[in-house]
Amino acid sequence: MEEAKAEIHRTNFEKTIVRSEAFSYFRGAQGSFLLHWLASSPLEAAFFVEDHLSVRIGLAFNLKPNVPSSTEGDKSTSPSTSAADSRNLRPDLEQPDLYAEWDEPATIDAVEHALSALGKVIRLEADATFPAKLVKARPDFVFNIAEGLYGPNREGHVPAICEFLDIPYSASDPLTLGLALHKGRAKETLVFHGVPTAPFLLAHSRKDARNVTLPFPLFAKPALEGSGKGISVRSLCKNRAQLVARVGELLDTYKQPVVVETYLPGAEYTVAILGNDTDTRCLPVVGMRWDALPEGAPPIYGYEAKWLWDSPDRPLDLFECPATISDNLADEVRAVALGAFRALGCRDWCRVDIRCDASGHPMVVELNPLPGILPDPRDNSCFPKAARAAGMSYDALIQTAADIAWRRISGQSLLKRVAA
Numbered sequence: 001m002e003e004a005k006a007e008i009h010r011t012n013f014e015k016t017i018v019r020s021e022a023f024s025y026f027r028g029a030q031g032s033f034l035l036h037w038l039a040s041s042p043l044e045a046a047f048f049v050e051d052h053l054s055v056r057i058g059l060a061f062n063l064k065p066n067v068p069s070s071t072e073g074d075k076s077t078s079p080s081t082s083a084a085d086s087r088n089l090r091p092d093l094e095q096p097d098l099y100a101e102w103d104e105p106a107t108i109d110a111v112e113h114a115l116s117a118l119g120k121v122i123r124l125e126a127d128a129t130f131p132a133k134l135v136k137a138r139p140d141f142v143f144n145i146a147e148g149l150y151g152p153n154r155e156g157h158v159p160a161i162c163e164f165l166d167i168p169y170s171a172s173d174p175l176t177l178g179l180a181l182h183k184g185r186a187k188e189t190l191v192f193h194g195v196p197t198a199p200f201l202l203a204h205s206r207k208d209a210r211n212v213t214l215p216f217p218l219f220a221k222p223a224l225e226g227s228g229k230g231i232s233v234r235s236l237c238k239n240r241a242q243l244v245a246r247v248g249e250l251l252d253t254y255k256q257p258v259v260v261e262t263y264l265p266g267a268e269y270t271v272a273i274l275g276n277d278t279d280t281r282c283l284p285v286v287g288m289r290w291d292a293l294p295e296g297a298p299p300i301y302g303y304e305a306k307w308l309w310d311s312p313d314r315p316l317d318l319f320e321c322p323a324t325i326s327d328n329l330a331d332e333v334r335a336v337a338l339g340a341f342r343a344l345g346c347r348d349w350c351r352v353d354i355r356c357d358a359s360g361h362p363m364v365v366e367l368n369p370l371p372g373i374l375p376d377p378r379d380n381s382c383f384p385k386a387a388r389a390a391g392m393s394y395d396a397l398i399q400t401a402a403d404i405a406w407r408r409i410s411g412q413s414l415l416k417r418v419a420a
Contacts, residue, residue, distance in 0.1 A: 055119030055414065057402065058139035058167075059112055060126050060146040060158045064102040101147040101226050110375035114398035115143060118414045126158050134165060141409055142169040143402055147370060152224050152256070153178045155370060170405035172369040176345045180367040183223050183259045186344060190364055193343035196336060197364045198357070200261035209247035209260065210240065217263040220246045222254045226368065230254055231302035236263060264363055266356025268301065269323055271337035272371065272386040273350050274400060276408050280341065282334045283386035287323025292316045315378050321389040333362045340364045348405045351383050373398070 108123075115121045122137045124130060126146035134142070142162050148154025156174030163174070172180070179185050184202045191197065202223060203209045212218065217238045222230035230250055237243035243260065250258045272283040290299035293316070294309060301318070310316040325333070337352035344367055351371035354362045374381035375394050387397040403414040 055406075056122060056137070056139040057115050057119045058122045058124045058134065058137055058142040059108070059115060060124045060130070060142050060144045060169075061108050061111075062102040062126050062146050062149070063108065064104050101229070102149075103145065104374075106376065107374055110394060111143070111145065111373070111398055114395040115402060117395065118399055118402055130158070131161050131165075134161060134167065139167065141406060142167060143405070144169050144171050145370060145373065147226070152182060155181050168405075168409040170348055170402060172345070172347045172350070176347070177369055179344050180346075180350075180369050181224055181226065183221070183366055184257065186367060187259075187261075187364075190340060190343055193339065195339040195343050195364055196361065198262040198264055198355075200259055203247050203251075203258040203260050205251070206244055206248045209244045209258075212240070212243065212260055214260065214262055216240070216243075218243055218260050219263045220250060220258050220260050222250050223257040223259050225254065225256075226366075228301070228303040228306040231300065232304055233298050233300060233302065235302060236298050236300060262357075264355040264357050264365070265299075266358065266360055267325075268299075268353070268355040268365075269325070269333050269362070270382045270386075271334060271352045271354065272383045273337060273341050273346070273352065274348070275404055276347055279404075280338060282337060283383075284322040284389040285325060285330055285333055286319050286321040286382045286386050286389075287325060289318055289320055292318045310380055315380065319380055319382065319385060321382075321385050329360070329362070336362045336364060340367055344369075347408065349383075349401050 112121050112123065119140070122139055124133050124137060124139075124142065126148070142158070144158050144162075146158045148157045151157075153160075153174065155177040159169050159171070159177065160174045162169040171177075179189055184200070187197050187200055198219075199214060201208070201212065201214065203212075203220075209220075217236060220235050220237055220243060230253070234242075234246050234249075237246055247258045247260065268288040270286045270288075272286070273280060274283065275281050288299075288301060293299070293305060297305070297309075305316070305318065310318060323330070333354055336354055340352050341350050346367065346369050349369075349371060351368040353365040353368070355365050356362050371383040372381045373383055375384065377385070377388070384394055384397060387394070392400070399415060406412065406414045
């Protein structure tokens with residue numbers, strides 16, 4: 001009787017997976033990527049004897065607030081439903097791009113939809129009530145896409161709370177998230193492990209900028225920001241006066257050290273990575289097309305290019321994936337990206353940004369262990385773009401990331417193993 005019951009549950013689970021888009025990416029010319037991965041994994045296939053919805057997944061997120069109305073007396077702070085509004089800078093704030101890393105409702109909805117094929121999803125907005133909500137919900141694991149808001153360890157707040165409560169979670173741990181967010185600490189770690197990155201220093205004052213001995217041109221950006229925050233066309237400094245002015249602006253706006261590094265004039269790539277240990281894989285390399293930027297704009301993928309010039313209504317053809325790149329350079333780019341992933345102890349997934357020096361050698365620019373995952377292809381979000389090039393739907397990407405995390409946590413799979 002028990003065996004028959006288990007078989008019924010197993011059959012229901014398999015039907016659920018077939019109904020989902022989890023394996024749609026196995027079709028097509030490039031569909032062998034994850035098929036090979038799962039087929040060659042040392043982990044044995046595992047099916048839940050219980051109904052698949054018994055897996056309770058907490059979705060931790062930060063919801064981007066609305067741009068306040070200019071209408072007198074309108075104090076609304078409800079979530080934005082307008083992509084155009086939420087992309088705008090916030091002139092009402094001292095730091096106008098404060099919420100750039102947070103997600104819009106469409107992204108949170110899309111992630112929830114994808115995860116719902118794997119289990120019961122519980123929304124856990126990462127606000128001041130998050131710890132209490134997490135204690136009450138007590139999910140089997142937390143799928144974490146929350147970036148936090150304040151402090152140098154903000155990206156580690158959700159996983160640190162999860163660890164305190166002994167609740168497993170997806171993606172990297174607080175230490176790795178803190179290292180990756182602090183570009184200076186990340187570069188020091190990369191240098192220690194022999195992973196190439198541009199020469200740099202940390203400027204804590206305008207005096208530090210005036211005393212720089214690195215040769216120009218130089219590039220200046222906040223040490224503790226992501227999503228293009230603080231990176232603009234003015235970040236490229238061709239002389240000391242420009243550098244001192246830009247460092248001063250960044251110090252005043254972001255109240256944090258500024259990374260000053262050798263400008264890398266070569267091609268730029270980004271590499272989406274999935275997996276852990278020996279099962280870590282790179283998705284197709286994404287390349288940047290600088291000729292798509294507005295005329296006269298420097299070859300910089302900063303806030304303007306990411307959020308202002310490139311919009312769903314007027315998308316820029318900024319990316320090509322797979323990138324037009326030689327086999328040898330592609331191998332180098334992937335090797336450097338994986339080296340960075342391992343040096344900082346990343347888990348489950350990460351996007352690594354890479355730019356070549358004047359000699360064409362790839363250098364790590366930064367790591368994004370909480371990668372952007374905007375669902376609309378018009379948004380040019382690089383991780384989903386790389387997944388599509390590998391033949392994966394958006395749902396399949398999110399489900400695969402969750403499965404990778406759950407395999408690491410439990411040794412079991414949320415997805416049905418597919419035979420070659």
